[in-house]
Amino acid sequence: METLHIPQGINYECTGCGKCCSGWAVPMTEADHERISAVEWTGINPALRQKPLYRELTKNESKGTPYSHKIVSDTGTCPFLVDKLCNIHAERGIEFKPSICQLFPYCFSETPTGVYATVSFVSVGAVYNAGAPLLDQREYLERKWLEFRRMYPDYKPDWSHTRLSVGMPITWEQYLQIEKRLLEILKEDEKPLAVRLLECSSFLRTQLPAAAGVPTPVAAPTTLTDVPPLNSLDKALLSVFHKMYFPAKALKQGDGDFSAMRLAAENFLGSKRLQLPGTSFSVEELNALPFCDDKEVDNLLYRYVFSHVFGKKYFGAGFGQVSIIPGFHHIILMLSLLKLHSKALAKMRQAPAVTMLDVAAAIRQLERQVGETQLGGYSAAAWEMMLGPSTRARRLLANIH
């Protein structure tokens, strides 16, 4: 098989909290359905009386997927989860579960230099870095990758459009050199994460002349002092992205798409307050609440950024074919939103400061919602334009703490 690259410092083990088994429709392949539906589950667990437990997907639902059925739930929680325990797992072992549950929360990015494994931060185990290092799970991860490959035979990510910025293509080898430096900077944990991110953004900017064939590097600021406050467009962007990633009410079809029109309308006409169920907050109101000074939270935010970069989940085939610099600035914007949303959660429960629980809830929601984002056409162009400037990234880093 292809070389499997496994990140250092990322652990995973199921914590048995049951939270990952809610809020999803669990799809099943034909083989999953045949295997699982052949068992009389109500005989094993009388709690599984809900009928029917499965339904066939419509042609539209199954189009382009390896799935034929899904597990039915009328509560939003998988009916096989009883007392925080997966009954399929308990009765028949992990390899009897639906394929998607076996793969979760592992993520794989296939690239010209091999497959890069990471975990999804929707998983509570991933958020808390629970269990054994992924590096010690190589054999299991290799099996999961092969299963993923079998399930998605058409998965062929196209990295041939890798660009540093709009109109600045780079080769995969050039990208790997850039990524090497980004990861080195990110690992300098004697510096605050915001400073490391700023240094990464500045470093990326110095690569622009090289990509354009111009030899002189562009100087870029690497300190967070004397930075102007957030401007009106920064706040409008925070509000638009917050609506997308932390929707106060369920998004309608099409809402999961960034449209240039929508961004413009939100900027000029819309509220710049961050909406939460039944309330809203301005950036200033949220900023006034202290974030948590906690090593565990620092480590979580670092791992979140590191996983995106190592897993190549922020640009090119890893994220809507956006270019590298706006993709990296999107990570900075996500971190800003994570902080603001964690503060909003703390404020809503009238807590004096943010805790790890607020950040964990925010990061799980963000990861889930970002995974469902669609990006293409005019939306991608607007997105690149709004997130390209390193000055905006610097203002976000300096003004949201």
Ligand code: SF4
């Ligand atoms: S089948 Fe088991 S692991 Fe999968 S969602 Fe249901 S309870 Fe969770």
